Amino acid sequence: MNADPAPTTAAEPRDAAGRPRVRAAAPADAEAITRMRSEHVLSAPFTEDWVRQCTDELAPRLTPEGDARAFVVDAPDGTMAACALSLIHPVLPAPAYPRGRAARVQLVATHPDHRRRGYARAVVSTLLDHLADVEDVTLFELHTSPQAAPLYRDFGFSGSPALMRMTRRSTSAPASAGTGGGSSWVPPEQYAQSLPKAVAFVCLYITDEDDHPLQLHSVYSPSHPWHMIGGALDLGGTPWDAAVRECREETGLDIVGPPRLLATVYGPPRPRRPYSTVQFVFDGGRLSTEQIHRIVLAPREHDEARVLPLDQWQDLMPESDFARLRAVEEARRAGAAGYFDTWGNT
Structure with a gap:
């Protein structure tokens, strides 16, 4: 399958909102x-x-x-x-x-x-x-x-390095295999397939020098319009490296460590995503006004970066998203990492 993940110029046909007509x-x-x-x-x-x-x-x-x-x-x-x-x-x-x-x-x-x-x-x-x-x-x-x-x-798809694609075109029956003398050992691929599946995400909690949260406006998620800098963890990567990469890709800014974990968030399987999610929320630090002005957004993902006092975000976000934002701010202020079983709930 091919993909065109990085639009470069406006193109017709588009609907009234500027999206391709599908x-x-x-x-x-x-x-x-x-x-x-x-x-x-x-x-x-x-x-x-x-x-x-x-x-x-x-x-x-x-x-x-x-x-x-x-x-x-x-x-x-x-x-x-x-x-x-x-x-x-x-x-x-x-x-x-x-x-x-x-x-x-x-x-x-x-x-x-x-x-x-x-x-x-x-x-x-x-x-x-x-x-x-x-x-x-x-x-x-x-x-x-x-x-x-x-x-x-x-879109939430994930793969497993323990699984491999196998195809078979012949119509003949496969050779039978013995089961052994009662051994409980199973091949690693089979064991991995039996485990619950989870996808990892990372994000950065960044504020200005007055501790007002910075968030980005999404161009593809109207139900969750504002969110922290972040994205999915690539296969073989580490959470902190993914956070640094996402910040560079989404804002053009480079952040430096050492990593400081503010919260971990677990999301149970849902009908639209039949697997668990785990998110690592890192402290991205405080940016100066000059640094904020240097932000360059990736247009295929975001069209605005905004800094507001915490309470002013409440009317711009779903209740659960704002609860998470507030909890992460409290974790930073308290100096102790938080843990949440679902977005916004301790």
Whole structure:
């Protein structure tokens, strides 16, 4: 799958809010989606016979009765600029995905002429929202390239170094394996798969010299518009290194240690994210007025950096977000790290 995670210039088509116009795909879009897959995703393009075969296969599955759901962005000339396709399938339910409906993101593609405009993010976001809110999907799966992985991490996807992708094309039965003489040992991959899954995030609590919190305004999360600097922990990274990286990427500022942990936050599994989350909240220090003026935002993520007295943030944020902000400030003032089982609750 390819991705265009860093928009560089404004591009049409856009809605009134400046976002790419995304629409649901119909059976008539099956050929265009197939060609996007053939030309911009696969290592070897389809022959025309395969294009026709895949189009005929996909078209009826894009109906309400089918198992395929796709969303697209149209280019001004009427061709397809970007698309995201998912296939829905039943699975045995589990506590992390109780409804027993899963979806595999089969295809995300952007035409080279329309990359770096936020189209991939737009179609993936719309697709995931539709699957969760309309199709009642609680388990989401995909395979991705290293280049596209940051986009999917932004949407809550995670991987495990203990698991590996395996495929099998033969129809013959696999060789049987003995179970041994009652040993309780299991392969590390199998044991890792049995453990609860969690995703780690980091953030920095930064204030001005008067201890007024600094927060960034999100361009993609209207339900949580203001938040601290931060992001997901990359595979193989450390929390503090991730915090330093996120600060540099989101503001252009470099912070120095030593690391000081203000709080850890645990989030239980939710329908939209069937795994736990753990967040490390570090003290990012106090910035001077001159340092705050030097902030350069990443436009694909934030459009404003604001400093306000703590109590003035309350009307701008959901209650749970403000409770967390207030608790982190109290932890800094008290000099003792806090622990929270959910956002804002001790």
